[in-house]
Amino acid sequence: MAQASVAKFLLSARAVEQFPRPLDFEAAFFGRSNVGKSSLLNTYTGVSKLARVSGTPGCTREINFFLIDNKYYLVDLPGYGYARYSKDEQQRWAELINEYISLRASRILGVVILDIRRGLTDLDVMLLDILKSHDVNYIIVATKIDKLKTNELRAATLLLKSQIKSAGFDGDIIRFSSVTGEGKKELYNNITKKYQHYKEVQKEKTDGVFVDE
């Protein structure tokens, strides 16, 4: 089975106080505005209208938490870099996203989503730097691959991998399309494996506390 069996929307948060209680693991979808974060969440869960999708950038305007199989969260974040929002608004979101990362770093897997056609941008590098500075593990997903022909896709993949490596990050990428579902199984397996791992790490931490006491 390559998708979550029960996915439900939990809440939308515009402030730290509104975040749900932390679980052992949450996969958080980061990326530029309009890159396809919410679409990816819908494809991943197999529930087509779970997260709101729009052709207009800036669609997701708060941090949305989804509970998957009663085990972990998927977190849909506002996109960064949408110029038509005021500087104040962009600043507020950047602060909220930063707070989110620093508060829950040990539980987050960053799913950094890029548009295969646009490559790695400065804003993506900024985000990867923030994740790295908080020791947050991440995977990189290149989406909208259905928009390229086979030979274009091959070239774009090579270019993206080399851009990521030259910027000092891990060049592995998962190629994905919300239209064809390609990459969904690989992403699902990857996230599920990470969930198991984080669960064990959290358990060891808790057990450790009891042993020490």
Ligand SMILES: Nc1nc2c(ncn2[C@@H]2O[C@H](COP(=O)(O)OP(=O)(O)OP(=O)(O)O)[C@@H](O)[C@H]2O)c(=O)[nH]1
């Ligand atoms: N062809 C194609 N279109 C996609 C894919 N993923 C998303 N889109 C389209 O891209 C647009 C933006 O998708 P969203 O999922 O809303 O993007 P987002 O990153 O959540 O955007 P914000 O919430 O504004 O940050 C929509 O028109 C989607 O239908 C994909 O894999 N292939």
Ligand SMILES: [Mg+2]
């Ligand atoms: Mg969105």
